[in-house]
Amino acid sequence: MSRVARVVVCATPDHDAPRLQTLAAAAGADLVWQGAGDLGRRMERMLVSARTRDAAGVIIGADSPDLPVAYVEKAFDLLEEPGLVLGPSADGGYYLVGCRGDVPSIFDLGPAWGGPRVFALTMEAVRDLAVAHHLLPEWEDVDDFEGLRRLSARLRSGEAMSRGGEFRACEQLIEFLAREGVSL
Numbered sequence: 001m002s003r004v005a006r007v008v009v010c011a012t013p014d015h016d017a018p019r020l021q022t023l024a025a026a027a028g029a030d031l032v033w034q035g036a037g038d039l040g041r042r043m044e045r046m047l048v049s050a051r052t053r054d055a056a057g058v059i060i061g062a063d064s065p066d067l068p069v070a071y072v073e074k075a076f077d078l079l080e081e082p083g084l085v086l087g088p089s090a091d092g093g094y095y096l097v098g099c100r101g102d103v104p105s106i107f108d109l110g111p112a113w114g115g116p117r118v119f120a121l122t123m124e125a126v127r128d129l130a131v132a133h134h135l136l137p138e139w140e141d142v143d144d145f146e147g148l149r150r151l152s153a154r155l156r157s158g159e160a161m162s163r164g165g166e167f168r169a170c171e172q173l174i175e176f177l178a179r180e181g182v183s184l
Helices: 018-025 039-052 069-078 119-127 144-156 168-179
Strands: 007-012 028-031 056-061 083-088 094-099 133-135
Touching: 007 018, 018 028, 028 039, 039 056, 039 094, 056 069, 069 083, 069 094, 083 119, 094 119, 144 168
Parallel strands: 007 028, 083 133
Antiparallel strands: 056 094, 083 094
């Protein structure tokens, strides 16, 4: 299915960032500031913004650089009808959240953001509110050195490349770390 998507880079903290503006523009993306609040408030704001355009909104964490494009496409396929889609990450969070229609009140997790129970707590809210939802396959994000080590292994093995991805920035970071004596 052919679809048109508006790509938006959502950044925080809100301030002048000419380098980020240049990178976003080079990628054909708009740059918007996330605004105040915890991660949940900022994600909710972005999904509401998509709703005002009568579109499905899908948020992808920047910490999943080798996320298969097929997972994102599947999220949009699942959002042809109103509802919610979540992509759980291996560490207990989620790498993707998407919504079409009314944005459910599932983002009030307080200090739990970034912890190992984010996905579980979000799913409790989804069930309590009886929100129509779909789940994508689990994926891994990069939050720490071990996550970077696993990403490096996927890049070296060609696993990430076999899905059609281009990961030059990740490869450059790994090469830099190797020159600095960091073994992955």
